[in-house]
Amino acid sequence: MKRGVTIGQAAEFVGVTVKAVRHYHKLGLLPEPQRDSSGYRRYGSGDLLRLVQIRTLAAAGVSLAEIGPLLDADTTRFAATLADVERQLTERIADLTARRDTLHRLADGDxxxxxxxxxxxxxxxxxxxxxxxxxxxxxxxxxxxxxxxxxxxxxxxxxxxxxxxxxxxxxxxxxxxxxxxxxxxxxxxxxxxxxxxxxxxxxxxxxxxxxxxxxxxxxxxxxxxxxxxxxxxxxxxxxxxxxxxxxxxxxxxxxx
Amino acid sequence: MKRGVTIGQAAEFVGVTVKAVRHYHKLGLLPEPQRDSSGYRRYGSGDLLRLVQIRTLAAAGVSLAEIGPLLDADTTRFAATLADVERQLTERIADLTARRDTLHRLADGDxxxxxxxxxxxxxxxxxxxxxxxxxxxxxxxxxxxxxxxxxxxxxxxxxxxxxxxxxxxxxxxxxxxxxxxxxxxxxxxxxxxxxxxxxxxxxxxxxxxxxxxxxxxxxxxxxxxxxxxxxxxxxxxxxxxxxxxxxxxxxxxxxx
DNA sequence: CTTGAGGTTGACCCAAGGTCAGGGTGGACG
DNA sequence: CGTCCACCCTGACCTTGGGTCAACCTCAAG
Structure with missing residues (x-):
């Protein structure tokens, strides 16, 4: 039995598409795992862990470009960066809310x-x-x-x-x-x-x-x-x- | 004096970039105005009005693809579409808010x-x-x-x-x-x-x-x-x- | 041996423009 | 009259976070 799971399994376990995983490889977010004799990627638990971390941050609104450095940073910078991302999110929310209000006035009759x-x-x-x-x-x-x-x-x-x-x-x-x-x-x-x-x-x-x-x-x-x-x-x-x-x-x- | 303003003036008046105006032309959102002898676009008040309407809707969160039909639609459909767009915005706001909360918990210490x-x-x-x-x-x-x-x-x-x-x-x-x-x-x-x-x-x-x-x-x-x-x-x-x-x-x- | 599922790479697509490249025009200045 | 600078033109490639398609390869089962 070959050690490690295939990309399809890894993706399914973590709840993400195969394509997304490969995308993370291309961005250098997730290191390429070893290949088996037929060239298939084989993922170990460490890879899965990293993948989970990536997904958690991405789902929280951190951009993929920021996730790489973030995961490799020490705790202090980690916290600081997260705070920064949170601020950006808050901004965007305020922006969208303003838009919605404008829209509401616009839609309201004449x-x-x-x-x-x-x-x-x-x-x-x-x-x-x-x-x-x-x-x-x-x-x-x-x-x-x-x-x-x-x-x-x-x-x-x-x-x-x-x-x-x-x-x-x-x-x-x-x-x-x-x-x-x-x-x-x-x-x-x-x-x-x-x-x-x-x-x-x-x-x-x-x-x-x-x-x-x-x-x-x-x-x-x-x-x-x-x-x-x-x-x-x-x-x-x-x-x-x-x-x-x-x-x-x-x-x-x-x-x- | 040639009648109509140039694209740069039009863009500045309405508060938008030249590139954006050309983009709207390419999308068929804004009809191409007449050209002067040197091939420059010359915008009249009707064009400006349309441009203002486009910007107003776009700033309110309506996608460019929707704006075209919207501006040509009758009042009923106009209102209906706007309501729909508003719903989508509300959804996105909720989504972003959820993300921010996740992030907040993530950032919060250990x-x-x-x-x-x-x-x-x-x-x-x-x-x-x-x-x-x-x-x-x-x-x-x-x-x-x-x-x-x-x-x-x-x-x-x-x-x-x-x-x-x-x-x-x-x-x-x-x-x-x-x-x-x-x-x-x-x-x-x-x-x-x-x-x-x-x-x-x-x-x-x-x-x-x-x-x-x-x-x-x-x-x-x-x-x-x-x-x-x-x-x-x-x-x-x-x-x-x-x-x-x-x-x-x-x-x-x-x-x- | 064939077949189906799932793996590999690569290329093109989305929204809303930004940016760069290469070239033409118009008005101001020396 | 030449030169400069700002502005215009078109066209092509870049962005985010992947989705979709194509062409081909590999594995396990019947």
Missing amino acids: RTLLPDRAVALLKRMRGLGFPAEEVAATREAWVLARALVPDGFDDYLTHFEYAVSDPHLLELTRRAAEAATWEPGDPRIDELATAVADHYLADPALLSTVTGLRARNQAATRYRLIAHHGEQPTPAAARLTALFETRLRSAGVVIP | RTLLPDRAVALLKRMRGLGFPAEEVAATREAWVLARALVPDGFDDYLTHFEYAVSDPHLLELTRRAAEAATWEPGDPRIDELATAVADHYLADPALLSTVTGLRARNQAATRYRLIAHHGEQPTPAAARLTALFETRLRSAGVVIP
Whole structure:
């Protein structure tokens, strides 16, 4: 009878696959045992013991790369390393937990990708009779804005809340939405742009909903992306925006 | 000025590496944007929006493979999938927590790889004057035994606890340890083997510390591995063991 | 003698990118 | 005008902990 067990037996005893055992050999974690006359590996009790130790540590979350040195280290370093590994595990757990919470908020109805305040504002827009597509476009723009200019987003929301509670502005905005369907040459566009611009200029708090996202690094590019998102602008809408911005600029407002 | 931002800007805005963006293209997660005259990718606001959505989901723990379908799915499936992902995350958290606890017990002083009862027993052995190497060898044998025959290990410990509280047996065991240094032909070996065997035979509960690990699948091989671990046996010790086993067998005890 | 189970090596696969190699572009500076 | 540097392009190989497949060899039993 040949002494020592085959790889299959060793693997089964310890509760691991044959492939895993060979993997440990390749990593130098487990020394290659002697071979019998036909080239089969033959494992003795010492090998099995080592294998058990490897599995115990691996099951506890120690990476294979760390196990080798660990098993050969003295008690002090052994304990220290284990403590370190434990810390890493704790970190990963915290990370995963945070992810799960994010996910939970994400999955929870409509508050997809936006904070509660923003969701509430969008709802209010719908309640005020804004067309569904415009609300949807606004939502997208906000998602973008929050990602691109996170620091300014809260302020922006605050100002937007203020703007929404202004009946005159609401009326103007509603007309601006209609305007997208007008002829680009329609003289009412000019008139409307002036009216809106004047209203903004008359109220510094309101004005900052426009300028609030400015004044950061790479501001111009980011602003353009946000401001012109979702447009495929009709010529009339484009003209309205252009006139509006021109008028603000000529009044000394800095728009990127 | 060319419209759209370059991949580096897009990546920076969204807080991701250039390589990651290209990776998303390769996975079909993010459609390839238009190229400018020099072949550079140029990203518009829609692309950025998509990128933000991808990052949001990925950061929440959704795998990239799932994100594609997810972003194109309707609200119902979106919510369902997210719930599923959340469940998986919860599972992984539980798993990691279990690992950390295992690790914690492992790191906690000497109870490395063995349950508390076993550690206590080993300590008691040391207290009873067993030489350090023998305690160490026993510890290794137990680690092996627990892994190879987990079901029988608790019973085995119980019996061992009983055996340790038997003064006569302790004395015999101590002499057996000495015996390893005797000449293989020493007649005292014969005598000692008989005495030990008789003592075991006289007490069925004690006998089961030997037989307890038997009676399982592949029992013989496993038993051999455990029993003969750490030996590099001196001729005298081997002879003692052989005589002991022979005597038990001839008394009708089944030893693998 | 054949057959089936189990052994041997080697190569490729997964997720989510990182890193390196070799080469093209664009803008700033001397 | 040349040069530099930062940025872009593609493509290929690396990571973890093994799983899976292929092609071949060996052992024990019928």
